[in-house]
Amino acid sequence: MxxxxxxxxxxxxxxxxxxxxxxxxxxxxxxxxxxxxxxxxxxxxxxxxxxxxxxxxxxxxxxxxxxxxxxxxxxAGRIQDQGVCYTLRVQSKQDLNREVVKAESATIRIPELDFEIPPFTQKGSLSTVEGVIDRAVAGLEQDQPARRQLDSEVALKIDDFIQKLKELKRVEDDFTLVIEDPSGNSFVENPVAPQKDEALTVTRFKRSPQQDVQLGIRADDDLEQEPEDNTLDAMRNEVLVFNTNCPECNAPASTNMKLVQIPHFKEVIIMATNCETCGHRTNEVKSGGATEDQGTRITLNITDVSDMTRDVLKSETCAILIPELEFELGMAALGGKFTTLEGLLKDIKDLTVTKNPFVCGDSSSTDRVLQLNQFGEKLDQIITGELKVHIILEDPAGNSYIQNVYAPESDPEMTIEKYTRSYEDNEELGLNDMKTEGYQED
The missing domain is CATH 2.20.25.420 (ZPR1, zinc finger domain)
Incomplete structure (x- = not known):
């Protein structure tokens, strides 16, 4: 090191x-x-x-x-701010070809077979859904000769289970593959990107203290926390600086953190990192307030190119939808951001088109590249004002915001709706024990 x-x-x-x-x-x-x-x-x-x-x-x-x-x-990268869980409904043999990145800390489950591979029992791998199954089969077959000598009955049961795993690859019946990774560094490919993948559900979750200990980012006896009031006062009055590593080149760098009041909204925490070694810059925004009692859905009708200059606060729990393009980006995909609408659309293009690894090399296909390039062109048309669409920010925590250029009057092109969170929303936000009025568990 x-x-x-x-x-x-x-x-x-x-x-x-x-x-x-x-x-x-x-x-x-x-x-x-x-x-x-x-x-x-x-x-x-x-x-x-x-x-x-x-x-x-x-x-x-x-x-x-x-x-x-x-x-x-x-x-060798940094551990993400939240854990991630991918739930894939495998419905065809094409789903077996989806690329899968499995970190060492990830747990793999197939509920239909009551099968689970615990974390830290396999090394990290870059494979496919079929490769994940083959690796599980190879692991079970490895010690079968010794088992047959010591306990033939147990070996026979494992043979039967291995056969069930192999039959999954025929996809005669649908099955579910769950990859849950507290480090947030695992990934399952969406072959229809940038459109929503109906077979794949991606959720983010807050790690437990025990998971932090497993990942080595928290000591067993490190349970003391700094008083909240003192921390907030310091952030309001000054820019806090702490040492970190550059997410691009891993060189030592520093991160500046400041608590800022957004007009007609609330306080947010802005964190910016500037690496003097490689010049890489990052900024991230987190809500400075508590989770709201209800979720917020903000719909903006883009009618003019001047809308691109509107300030946008997207929290890490906020999803982005563009109905005219049949596009949906799940929460935490871009992290928390305080930018303009133009900057947000450019970040979406970078994520789905410019920096998408599945449009190049052996994993690319002509149809997929064409589809993504067409999507990128439509985003450019929105930025230049040639294409009129609606931008929807849906945040179950209620901590996202789009600037009202008519403030303090109401904005005729923007609607803000409050809604009651679902059980799944509360689970992702870690609010299972904080049920709000009107909330019912199915």
């Missing part, structure tokens, strides 16, 4: 984009012990970056003596 930090300070990045054109970027080879025959083998390590999985360490071991080999992926 000291070597990585030193190289970043010198302005170099040990994590580079994976590219076949960079012939100088070769893996590091290390002589290591083969755990199969206990003779010397070779481990190759490559430090690289892929979208949606941040920085990763790809390692591959091979032994020339016995022929045993192994591959492994470890996340």
């Amino acid at each position: 000291s070597l990585i930090a030193e190289m970043n300070v010198r302005g170099e990045s040990v994590f580079k984009d994976l590219s076949a054109d960079d012939e100088d970027w070769l893996p590091t080879e290390i002589q290591s012990l083969c755990m199969n025959c206990y003779q010397d083998g070779t481990t190759r390590m490559l430090l690289t970056k892929i979208p949606f999985f941040k920085e990763i360490i790809v390692s591959s071991f091979s032994c020339s003596n016995c022929g045993w080999s192994n591959t492994e992926i470890q996340s």
